[in-house]
Amino acid sequence: MALRAVAASRGLRRFFSTSTLPAFNPLPTADAAQQKQDAEPSTNLFISGLNKRTTTTENLKQKASEFGEVVHAKVVTDRVSGYSRGFGFVEYANLEDAAKGVAGMDGKYLDGWVIFAEYAKPRSTQTPPSSNVSSPYGNRYPPYGRQ
DNA sequence: GGTGAGCGG
Secondary structure, eight states: HHHHHHHHHHHHHHHHHHHHGGGGGHHHHHHHHOOOOOOOOOOOOOEEEOOOOOTTTHHHHHHHHHOEEEEEEEEOTTTTTEEEEEEEEEEHHHHHHHHHHHHHHOOEEEEEEEEEEOOOOOOSSSOTTSSSSSSSTTTOOOSSSSO
């Protein structure tokens, strides 16, 4: 009668239940922790949100010097047009100053614009390929990209 | 000349 059907469905439900529980990821915290990873700490900082109309190099260096020893500070400008591209790079002397610079400049105002400071990606540890012909430095290069 | 996410010589 119906008792057999109820018992059978209950048994099937228990079977599916026991076979479904440990099937998927029992520890989603490990995957979430792997996804939540900030940029690797480095002395080079990527500053975005700068004002395009003015060369904020001096202001950026002065602003970054308040949180640590700044080795380099530059606003990236287009080579052909010469206009600022709105972002720059700041290199600190050590990682602690870089961390303080990020915590101190990220989300702050600079020249009327909110800037964003985070760790920059390592562009290249080798000499650029376009440095054998039209380079004012010849084969030698200034100490850029040093760590 | 100068938009508004982005990664430079």
